Structures are given as C-alpha cells and as structure tokens.
Amino acid sequence: MSTVDPAVIASLLSYCPQTGNFTRKRYLQKGSSQVKTLADHDGYLRINVAGKTFKAHRLAWVITHGEWPAMEIDHINGDRADNRLANLRHCSRAENCRNGGLRRTNKSGVKGVSWSGRRKKWHVQVAFNRKIHNGGMFSDIAEAEAAAVALRERLHGEFSNHG
Secondary structure, three states, rough: OOOOOHHHHHHHEEEEHHHHHHHHEHHHHHOEEEOOOOOOOOOOOEEEOOEEEEEEHHHHHHHHHOOOOOOOEEEEOOOOOOOOOOHHEEHHHHHHHHHHOOOOOOOOOOOOOOEEEEOOOOEEEEEEEEEEEEEEOOOOHHHHHHHHHHHHHHHHHHHHOOO
C-alpha cells in the first residue's frame, strides 16, 4: 500500500476518466498542466507526484475512488498505457494473470496451443486455479485455437484473453 493519502493525490492531480490523461492542478491557470509520464520497462506509465513515483493506473483508481486499490488493477484491453477508467478494473493477482497476452516463449503463435512432436498434433492446455486443463489434440491449428478460446472463456470468464 502507498503511504500517500488519497486526498493529497487528488489535491495535486486531476484525472479525466474518458481519456485517461492527468493534469497537475497547480498549473491549471497557467495553461501548461499536462502531466509528463514515463513508460517503465513493462510498458506501464509512471507519474511523479508528492515526491514519489506511481503507476498511472493506480493513480487513476485512487483519484476516482478516493482510496488505494486493495488488490491489483487490470488493463482490460491489455494496453498498459491505456488508463481510461473504462479500461481499468479491480482484480486479484490470479485474475490479472488470466488476462495476460501471448507469452514471449510461445512458439505456436496461439495462446494455450503447443505442438506435440510425439503425437504430431496441436495440444491445447489452459491453466486455472493452479491446475492444467487439457483441451484436446488437433491436427489443424485453427481447430486447436478455437478449442483454446472456448476453454479459456469457460474457465476464465470475463478475464479471458485470446492473446
């Protein structure tokens, strides 16, 4: 949790929920109030305020809701720079992970699908609650992708991400 009072953050910054942009309240009268953001190595926008650096999506949450989020804030569309309120949701770590994109180590190009050299087929697997759920073996990658999407939607619900 942050040690900066939400009221202090709200007194220093304005947040536009429709655009996801921040402005500094101190400079509103002078015209140049746009907040400078820096993207970190993971693609999250960071803002310096009250002597500390915060991720922009967490600041959006605290300004909108008046309190620091108890859990994580998920970017629904996967774009870590899109801090519109409609793209942010409060979630658990597990839910946030379910909404992740295609991993860099994926060789098939399809989330949840890998090639089984032994069986010479595409294998569908989806993780949920620390268990691997088998979605079947397919000769055609398009069929495997459809099975992976269906299995993810069934298991992950609104946090299903198709990569």
